[in-house]
Amino acid sequence: MDEKTLLACRDVSLGYEHKPLLEHLDFEVRAGDYVAVLGENGSGKSTLLKSLLGLTPPLAGTIDRSAQKAGRLGYLPQQTPAQRDFPATVEEVVLSGFLNRRGLRLFYDPHEKSQALMHMGKLGILELRGKCYRELSGGQQQRVLLARALCAAGELLILDEPVTGLDPAASQDLYKTLRYLHDREGIAILMVTHDVDAALREAKTILHIGQKRWFYGTVEEYLRDESGKRFGGANK
Amino acid sequence: MSLLVSMFAYPFIVRAFVVGALVSLCAALLGVPLVLKRYSMIGDGLSHVSFGALAVALACGFAPLWFSIPVVMLSAFFLLRIAESSRVSADAAIAVLSASALATGVIITSLTTGMTTDVDSYMFGSILAMSRADVALSVTLAVAVLALFAAFYHPLFAVTFDESFSRATGVNVSMYKTLLSLLTALTVVLGMRMMGAMLISSLVIFPALSAMRVFKRFRSVVVFAGALAVGCFCLGLAASYLLSTPVGATVVMCDLAAFLLCAAAGRK
Numbered sequence: 001m002d003e004k005t006l007l008a009c010r011d012v013s014l015g016y017e018h019k020p021l022l023e024h025l026d027f028e029v030r031a032g033d034y035v036a037v038l039g040e041n042g043s044g045k046s047t048l049l050k051s052l053l054g055l056t057p058p059l060a061g062t063i064d065r066s067a068q069k070a071g072r073l074g075y076l077p078q079q080t081p082a083q084r085d086f087p088a089t090v091e092e093v094v095l096s097g098f099l100n101r102r103g104l105r106l107f108y109d110p111h112e113k114s115q116a117l118m119h120m121g122k123l124g125i126l127e128l129r130g131k132c133y134r135e136l137s138g139g140q141q142q143r144v145l146l147a148r149a150l151c152a153a154g155e156l157l158i159l160d161e162p163v164t165g166l167d168p169a170a171s172q173d174l175y176k177t178l179r180y181l182h183d184r185e186g187i188a189i190l191m192v193t194h195d196v197d198a199a200l201r202e203a204k205t206i207l208h209i210g211q212k213r214w215f216y217g218t219v220e221e222y223l224r225d226e227s228g229k230r231f232g233g234a235n236k
Numbered sequence: 237m238s239l240l241v242s243m244f245a246y247p248f249i250v251r252a253f254v255v256g257a258l259v260s261l262c263a264a265l266l267g268v269p270l271v272l273k274r275y276s277m278i279g280d281g282l283s284h285v286s287f288g289a290l291a292v293a294l295a296c297g298f299a300p301l302w303f304s305i306p307v308v309m310l311s312a313f314f315l316l317r318i319a320e321s322s323r324v325s326a327d328a329a330i331a332v333l334s335a336s337a338l339a340t341g342v343i344i345t346s347l348t349t350g351m352t353t354d355v356d357s358y359m360f361g362s363i364l365a366m367s368r369a370d371v372a373l374s375v376t377l378a379v380a381v382l383a384l385f386a387a388f389y390h391p392l393f394a395v396t397f398d399e400s401f402s403r404a405t406g407v408n409v410s411m412y413k414t415l416l417s418l419l420t421a422l423t424v425v426l427g428m429r430m431m432g433a434m435l436i437s438s439l440v441i442f443p444a445l446s447a448m449r450v451f452k453r454f455r456s457v458v459v460f461a462g463a464l465a466v467g468c469f470c471l472g473l474a475a476s477y478l479l480s481t482p483v484g485a486t487v488v489m490c491d492l493a494a495f496l497l498c499a500a501a502g503r504k
Contacts, residue, residue, distance in 0.1 A: 097405075145401075
């Protein structure tokens with residue numbers, strides 16, 4: 001196995017018990033990749049995500065989650081309504097990203113604290129660290145969760161619909177931040193999204209999943225492919 | 237001062253004070269994650285189940301605590317499962333369960349002993365209900381809850397704030413949630429006979445809500461909720477002694493007053 005492989009699906013089938021949504025899925029995410037996962041509602045994007053995170057086992061095939069096993073995976077889930085009025089400071093939220101790196105200790109160590117500060121600085125939320133999470137704007141909240149994901153991640157970030165609920169300016173900011181993390185920090189990104197334009201613009205590789213059919217390749221290949229013509233063509 | 241001395245001259249008040257203060261503390265600590273995870277009504281549902289279980293125990297001559305604790309723990313476990321599944325909405329499921337348990341309790345008591353003072357004290361609480369065994373059990377419970385909070389503070393925060401992130405980073409989310417609901421069940425059973433089945437859930441909900449109005453840091457919310465709950469209980473107990481009002485209802489009024497104060501303070 002190539003040691004730069006962070007996540008790999010080998011002949012994976014996904015779906016519910018007797019109804020596979022997707023079969024023989026084969027792809028891998030390597031260091032330096034930027035993958036966008038596209039697909040219609042109900043095509044199995046969220047099932048795929050759950051399997052990639054190891055929360056539900058696939059119906060068949062194997063998923064190699066080396067990044068997660070090494071504690072190098074960060075995850076940015078969709079926000080829940082309960083979170084929006086949560087009484088916690090930005091710093092508390094960001095530090096909770098270190099949870100996978102530690103056993104049962106009562107406190108975070110100084111190294112973790114300084115790393116958290118660094119991640120907050122990188123994402124431009126350092127001055128917000130004493131603020132309450134519920135008082136932030138949607139874009140700022142998303143940055144806080146991204147900083148938390150960075151505490152957990154070294155190599156791979158998995159994002160679930162990261163711009164949902166953000167206004168256009170905040171979405172652009174978030175994409176810019178992701179590009180920075182990818183280009184400068186060398187973090188591989190896998191992003192599930194509805195935003196086809198941004199996916200074609202930002203990502204290098206597209207994973208399109210549709211009814212019984214899937215596509216994995218570069219953006220150029222995707223635009224020539226049947227599913228890409230149908231899905232992305234309208235935006236051209 | 238002489239009031240306090242005369243109050244604590246009664247051994248039953250001393251027992252009620254110890255149990256009540258510890259149960260208030262535990263309920264408030266557990267209440268913070270429960271309220272934030274939108275499980276506020278679980279405490280209420282459990283108290284009704286507890287009432288039903290006590291009525292059954294009374295009718296069949298079982299030891300009330302030892303019968304109702306497992307029953308309520310089991311329902312706590314199921315309530316949590318129901319709350320997690322998306323098929324039934326959690327609030328409806330809790331309402332169905334609590335009404336059914338209450339109805340069972342009422343029918344069984346009316347068929348056997350009738351509505352005695354015992355039953356009345358289960359509904360609205362009684363200061364006389366605390367035995368030595370209750371004191372021992374509530375001290376044990378309080379130690380367990382405090383130890384849980386100290387040892388698992390960070391994972392509990394993470395699970396409360398974001399279950400999917402915690403799961404993805406390898407935290408055993410179901411274990412923490414089960415632990416939380418079992419401890420809540422124990423707290424409810426212990427506190428119910430003093431506070432009353434109708435009123436016990438206020439101990440879970442009020443302090444957490446009040447603390448959230450004022451504080452912005454999770455740690456401060458937890459600490460303040462615990463302190464406020466104990467404070468309100470002491471005030472309520474003293475007031476109920478002075479005014480000869482039922483202790484459960486008086487404590488709830490203190491909690492309400494504290495909540496209104498906190499809400500006003502939080503607005504500034």
